[in-house]
Amino acid sequence: MDFTFTEEQQMLQDTTRRFVSRDYTFETRRQRLAAAREGRADRKVWQGLADLGVLALNVPEEDGGLGGNAIDTMLVMTALGEGLVLEPFLSSAVLSTRALASMGSAAQKESMLPALAAGETVVVFAHDEAASRFDWKAIETSAREDDGSYVLNGRKSVIPYAPSADVLLVTARIQGPDQPGAMAVFAVPRNAAGMRIVPAPLVDGSVAGEIVLDEVSLPGQALLGETTDDAESRIADVLDAGIAAVCAEAVGALDKLLAATVEYARTRKQFGVPIGKFQALQHKMADMVLHIEQARSMSYLASVRCTDPDLALRRRDLSAAKVIVGQACRFVGQQAVQLHGGMGVTDELDVSHYFKRLMAIEMAFGSTDTHLEQLAASLS
Structure with a gap:
């Protein structure tokens, strides 16, 4: 198999590497780790990544992005891994951006994807739960329909960068008459009533979050897409x-x-x-x-x-x-x-x-x- 990268792909990785080596020294990383532990947020580097264009990599062209593919993402992630970059690129620019691009309604894409590409907002994909033990289908967080809105209850465990998120994409199962049914994703604002984010330091020094959802009421448009099909x-x-x-x-x-x-x-x-x-x-x-x-x-x-x-x-x-x-x-x-x-x-x-x-x-x-x-x- 030919693993030769195109000229554009090589330029993408080289540009990211130059940014990391110039603006993300080891001392910079240590300072940002200390700030994260103290709950201080600084989005200067995040904005630098946006100016570089990499935050728009997984945003479709029709939504104002670059329409990149998995190989492009691989090249950027390798460069970020070389510099131990702490920014939530994986959580926001890969997972959440892909979720919105594939599942979001036209209105949701229009309101969120340009902001993600421009670095104006950080969206974190919140899926893992303590009881799932790496079984991605074992989701107990529930969503109850209530007169055109949804009420979420549950707990998400060890979600990277959750404390710094503006919006959380929370996976849940919509309750049926007798038992939880179809899996769905909901866009939950950081300040939603009934949601708590408890910071949890990880072994690598970054900060994750335990997300507690207690009768969190959301409007119907918080559901990604118009149905839960697929x-x-x-x-x-x-x-x-x-x-x-x-x-x-x-x-x-x-x-x-x-x-x-x-x-x-x-x-x-x-x-x-x-x-x-x-x-x-x-x-x-x-x-x-x-x-x-x-x-x-x-x-x-x-x-x-x-x-x-x-x-x-x-x-x-x-x-x-x-x-x-x-x-x-x-x-x-x-x-x-x-x-x-x-x-x-x-x-x-x-x-x-x-x-x-x-x-x-x-x-x-x-x-x-x-x-x-x-x-x-x-x-x-």
Whole structure:
């Protein structure tokens, strides 16, 4: 398969990389982490991404966007992963934008997509629940119809960037006469009465949110689209695009972590020689390269397959990609920390930040073990 990128795609990634290297240094990241922990929001970088045009990448051309595809998203996510960018690009510019583009009514698209592309609003896709245990269909949040409006009750768990969202796209099951029925998505404003967002720090230092919905009353137009037909399959499409995107982010982080480890091995001396001269450590770094190249190939496959209409094939290949990428995250991260010694876990060194981000990625959209089980089931 030919993985040669077009000139426009290469320019897209190069431009994003220049922005990250110029405006998103490691010290900038540490400052933004501290601000996030204190509940302070600064959208300067977010606006910079909007000015770059990447927030419009997944917005259809007819709605004022660039109409990009999964490969374009992969290239941007890889560049953002290299810089450990904290901005909610995955949550807002990939998941939420795709959900609105595929499920939203004409009025919803007109009111929200241009604002997303311009960086004027942050929309977070809120789907995961504590009891689901990586089963994306196991949604207990309910929506009750009430005289033309909807009343939401439930809880969403560990939703990245929820505290900084202007709008939340909440998945729920519309209650039938006896039991919850069709899955649907609702646009819930941040200030909706009855909704609480409790900040929850993640292992990588970013802040997620526990979302509590207690009799949250919404107008009928809060429902994405005019009906719930095909909502479940559309949600699956959004989540599968997220798997491909997070695999690409991992590859960017893995590349930088390897580069930092190789550079350290060239300069750190023991017994009067650089530790990179020791054959045992060379073997470790060679194994790191192998894991990263496998992860890169599977990231390409995930981006190609994430929109495939053959659902069985798509799920099989996405699970395979998440397994290989997850194994690379764990192996490369652990080897990098070990080769750096005690300083590899200190907050002052970027290696520890890459290591923790890779830990978070391994668990995102289903753990390595979960996807390994799904892959085995698909092959049986």
